[in-house]
Amino acid sequence: MAKNDITFYYFDLRARGEISRLILACGGKNYKDIRFNFEQWPEYKPKMILGQCPVLELENGLQLPQSLAVARYLARENNLAGKNNLESAQIDAVIDTQLDTYNKFLPQFFEEDETKKKEEMEKLLSVNMPILVENLQKLRQAYSGKNSKYFVGDSLTWADLFVFDSIQQLLHGLPGAKEKYADQFKEYLDPVTSDARLKEYLKSRPDFKVI
Amino acid sequence: MSNYKLYYGNARGRAEITRLIFAQAGQKFEDLRWEQDEWPRYKAEMPLGQVPVLEVDGIKIPQSISIARFVAKQFNLAGRDNLEQAKVDSVVDTIVDLMEKIIPVMLEKDEQKKQKGLETFQQEDLPKQLQNLETLLTNYGQTGPYFLGSNLTWADLMFFRIVEILQGLVKIQDFLDKYPKLKRNQDEVQNQPRIAAYLKARPQTLF
Numbered sequence: 001m002a003k004n005d006i007t008f009y010y011f012d013l014r015a016r017g018e019i020s021r022l023i024l025a026c027g028g029k030n031y032k033d034i035r036f037n038f039e040q041w042p043e044y045k046p047k048m049i050l051g052q053c054p055v056l057e058l059e060n061g062l063q064l065p066q067s068l069a070v071a072r073y074l075a076r077e078n079n080l081a082g083k084n085n086l087e088s089a090q091i092d093a094v095i096d097t098q099l100d101t102y103n104k105f106l107p108q109f110f111e112e113d114e115t116k117k118k119e120e121m122e123k124l125l126s127v128n129m130p131i132l133v134e135n136l137q138k139l140r141q142a143y144s145g146k147n148s149k150y151f152v153g154d155s156l157t158w159a160d161l162f163v164f165d166s167i168q169q170l171l172h173g174l175p176g177a178k179e180k181y182a183d184q185f186k187e188y189l190d191p192v193t194s195d196a197r198l199k200e201y202l203k204s205r206p207d208f209k210v211i
Numbered sequence: 212m213s214n215y216k217l218y219y220g221n222a223r224g225r226a227e228i229t230r231l232i233f234a235q236a237g238q239k240f241e242d243l244r245w246e247q248d249e250w251p252r253y254k255a256e257m258p259l260g261q262v263p264v265l266e267v268d269g270i271k272i273p274q275s276i277s278i279a280r281f282v283a284k285q286f287n288l289a290g291r292d293n294l295e296q297a298k299v300d301s302v303v304d305t306i307v308d309l310m311e312k313i314i315p316v317m318l319e320k321d322e323q324k325k326q327k328g329l330e331t332f333q334q335e336d337l338p339k340q341l342q343n344l345e346t347l348l349t350n351y352g353q354t355g356p357y358f359l360g361s362n363l364t365w366a367d368l369m370f371f372r373i374v375e376i377l378q379g380l381v382k383i384q385d386f387l388d389k390y391p392k393l394k395r396n397q398d399e400v401q402n403q404p405r406i407a408a409y410l411k412a413r414p415q416t417l418f
Contacts, residue, residue, distance in 0.1 A: 064301055065301050069300035070297070073297035077293060093272050142270075
C-alpha cells in the first residue's frame with residue numbers, strides 16, 4: 001500500500017460505512033480501510049473533522065465527513081454515479097427512497113429500550129417495508145434501461161450497491177424481514193453478487209458483526 | 212433547452228431550496244403550486260405519491276435534496292469539480308441533520324413534549340451543528356464568505372433555508388451571534404441581488 005493512499009475511517013461494522021467500501025472494491029484502487037471498535041473510538045474521534053465517522057481522508061490530508069457525501073464522491077471517482085447529471089439524480093432519488101426506511105431502521109437497531117424497539121421494528125416490518133418494496137419497483141421501472149437488470153440505466157451504479165447493502169442489513173437486523181422479503185429482493189441483490197469486480201471483496205469481507 | 216417543472220404545494224417547505232437555486236441561476240421554470248384540496252388529483256401522477264417532484268424533459272425525479280442537487284449541478288451552483296461537490300454535499304448533509312431534528316419538534320402537537328423538544332434542540336442539537344458548520348466553513352471556505360470560499364453554491368442557499376426556518380417558524384433568534392463566519396455567510400447570501408429580488412417577489416405563505 002502506498003504512503004499516499006486515501007484512508008477510510010469507520011467502525012468495524014457495515015452500517016453506514018459499507019457502501020463506501022463496496023464502491024472502493026468495485027473501483028479496484030488501493031485504500032487504507034481503518035476499522036475500530038467502540039472502545040477505540042475515543043482515540044479516533046478528536047482526529048475526525050467533525051468528531052464523527054465515517055470520514056474519508058484524501059492523500060493531502062483533507063477530510064470529508066458524512067457517509068453519503070463520501071460515498072457519492074467515491075462513486076463519481078469510480079464511474080459508478082451515472083453517465084450524466086440526470087442519471088446521477090435518478091440514482092440519488094433511489095438512494096433517498098431506500099434511506100426513508102433505512103434511516104428509521106438503524107437507530108431502532110441500536111435502541112436500548114426493548115419495548116420501544118420491538119414496537120418500532122414491528123411497525124417497520126408491517127408498514128414501511130411494503131411501501132419500500134412498492135417504491136423501489138416503481139423507480140426501477142421508470143429508471144432502468146431497456147432489458148437492463150440494473151436499477152438506473154444500463155450498467156451497475158452505486159444505486160445497485162446501496163440497495164444491495166441496505167437490503168442485506170434490513171434482512172439481517174429487522175425481525176421477520178428475511179422470511180417475508182428475501183425472495184422478493186433477490187432481483188436487487190443478484191446484479192451485485194454476480195459482478196466480477198466484487199467477487200473477491202464479497203468473499204473476503206468480514207461477516208456481519210452486530211450490523 | 213431543457214424544460215423544468217417543479218410540483219409542490221403552495222408553500223415553501225421542501226421545495227423552497229430548489230426555487231432558491233433556480234432564482235440564483237436566473238433560470239426560468241414552471242413553479243406548479245396547488246392548494247391542499249387539489250392534492251389528491253396530482254398525487255397519482257407523482258412517482259412515489261409524494262412531493263416535491265421535478266419533471267425535466269419528461270422524466271420525473273422525486274426527493275427534495277436529490278432534486279436540489281440536480282438543479283444546482285445543471286447551473287454550476289454545486290462546485291466546480293468532484294471534490295468541491297463532495298465538500299458541498301457534506302455541508303448540506305450536516306444542515307439536513309439539523310433539519311431532521313427540528314421538524315419533529317415543529318410537528319409535535321403535545322405542548323409539553325414540544326417545549327421539551329425545543330429545549331433539547333436549542334441546548335444540544337443546534338450548538339453542535341452550528342459548531343460543525345463553522346468548522347466546515349473554516350476548513351473548506353478559508354476566508355469565506357461562502358462554504359467554498361468566494362464561490363456561492365447551494366450549500367449556502369441550504370444554510371439560508373435552515374436559518375429562515377429557525378428564525379421565522381421556530382422563532383429562535385440571535386443564535387448566529389456566537390458564530391461570526393456563519394452570520395457573515397447568511398448576510399452575504401440574502402444580499403445577493405437575485406436572492407434579494409426573489410425574496411421580495413415570492414408568494415407569502417404560512418410555511
